[in-house]
Amino acid sequence: MSAGQKQSVFNLFAGSPGIEHARAFFRDIAFSPHRHDTYAIGYTTHGVQTFRYRGTGHHARPGDVFVLHPDELHDGRQGDSGGYGYRIAYIDPQRISDALGGGALPFVCGAVSADGKLERAIKDFFPDTAESGDPLFEAEALTHLADVLRECSDCARPSSDKTDRRLMRQVRDHLLEISPHTVSMAELEKVHGIGRFELARQFRRAFGISPHRFVTLRRLDVAKSHISAGKPLADAALLSGFADQSHMTRQFRGAFGLSPGLWRALQA
Numbered sequence: 317m318s319a320g321q322k323q324s325v326f327n328l329f330a331g332s333p334g335i336e337h338a339r340a341f342f343r344d345i346a347f348s349p350h351r352h353d354t355y356a357i358g359y360t361t362h363g364v365q366t367f368r369y370r371g372t373g374h375h376a377r378p379g380d381v382f383v384l385h386p387d388e389l390h391d392g393r394q395g396d397s398g399g400y401g402y403r404i405a406y407i408d409p410q411r412i413s414d415a416l417g418g419g420a421l422p423f424v425c426g427a428v429s430a431d432g433k434l435e436r437a438i439k440d441f442f443p444d445t446a447e448s449g450d451p452l453f454e455a456e457a458l459t460h461l462a463d464v465l466r467e468c469s470d471c472a473r474p475s476s477d478k479t480d481r482r483l484m485r486q487v488r489d490h491l492l493e494i495s496p497h498t499v500s501m502a503e504l505e506k507v508h509g510i511g512r513f514e515l516a517r518q519f520r521r522a523f524g525i526s527p528h529r530f531v532t533l534r535r536l537d538v539a540k541s542h543i544s545a546g547k548p549l550a551d552a553a554l555l556s557g558f559a560d561q562s563h564m565t566r567q568f569r570g571a572f573g574l575s576p577g578l579w580r581a582l583q584a
Contacts (some may be wrong), residue, residue, distance in 0.1 A: 322362075322399060326582040329338070332454050334408030337442065345400030347392035347573030353525045356384040356414060357438055357461070358404030364395025365402060376402075376428045381438040383424045383465070384526030386497040390427075392573060403442050407458075409524045410488070415462035418481055421524055422465040429468070437464040483508060484522040487515065491527060495534035496557030499527075513560045536571050539564055543580050 324345050328338045336354075343361060349368075358381070365376040369390040376382050382402075384390055386409050392398045409421055416422070429435065443455045487508055491499065501512045504527075507517070519527045535557045542552035553564035568576045 324399070324582060332451060333573060334411040334476050335454070336406045337405050340404065341399060341401035345477055349391045350570050350571055350573035351385050351389050352384065352406065352571065353389050353530060354406040354408055355386060356404055356406055357441070358382060358402050361401040361403060363398045363400035365392065365400040366395035367392045369511045372429045380428050381435045382428050384427060385423055387529065405441060411458060412462045412465065413522070414467060415459045422462070422469040424465060424468045425470050431468055434464050435467050437461045443457060479521045481522055483510065484518050487519060487527070488523065488530070491531055492534065495531055496538050499531050532567055533571060536568060539568065539576070543576055549576050
């Protein structure tokens with residue numbers, strides 16, 4: 317079947333903890349501006365992938381690699397009438413940090429890169445069928461990718477010298493334990509012995525995202541599981557800690573660029 321005959325589909329599957337892979341093809345579907353809490357790294361397989369990122373328009377053609385960083389606003393649409401496809405990995409910033417032995421998260425300014433070393437590291441990260449699920453393969457590929465991302469970092473980012481990464485991991489674990497329930501900033505201050513403003517600053521430096529946004533995305537993870545299981549959207553919203561369906565829908569579109577209903581239809 318040619319690319320022009322394909323229908324839109326988004327197939328998401330889990331790798332090791334903190335990593336998800338997807339194969340996608342979209343035609344006549346546009347993503348509204350949204351932000352992930354992960355690195356979104358991949359390459360275009362079909363057509364022309366067009367998007368705005370950090371205020372600049374980009375075009376990715378077959379074979380082009382791209383790197384989108386946590387909490388950076390972007391959209392997505394086809395650049396011609398044939399639609400576009402890509403392979404992508406959503407990587408928890410903690411996995412990148414662990415692979416680098418700590419320190420500041422790497423930040424590559426250009427969304428679409430022509431760097432040959434980065435291109436090889438990204439494409440090598442996607443396993444062939446025989447290697448899928450192999451932890452040794454993934455550990456090696458992730459380490460290499462993280463190293464190359466650091467080598468290619470070309471933007472000045474705030475210094476992380478004052479970030480207590482061990483403490484921030486404890487805060488993150490705490491947020492994971494209580495999500496999707498309401499989070500009390502006073503409780504976080506009391507349990508972890510750090511003021512809310514400094515906590516917010518250090519958390520963003522450590523994970524590339526604010527604590528509030530992190531919790532919202534975890535609620536959306538819960539919502540996606542309920543939506544995939546076939547629950548009505550209103551029920552999925554309440555079960556995942558949102559005030560109502562419209563609240564969940566706004567947050568869902570802000571995180572994934574699609575409505576919950578369209579996202580569910582693409583999983584079929």
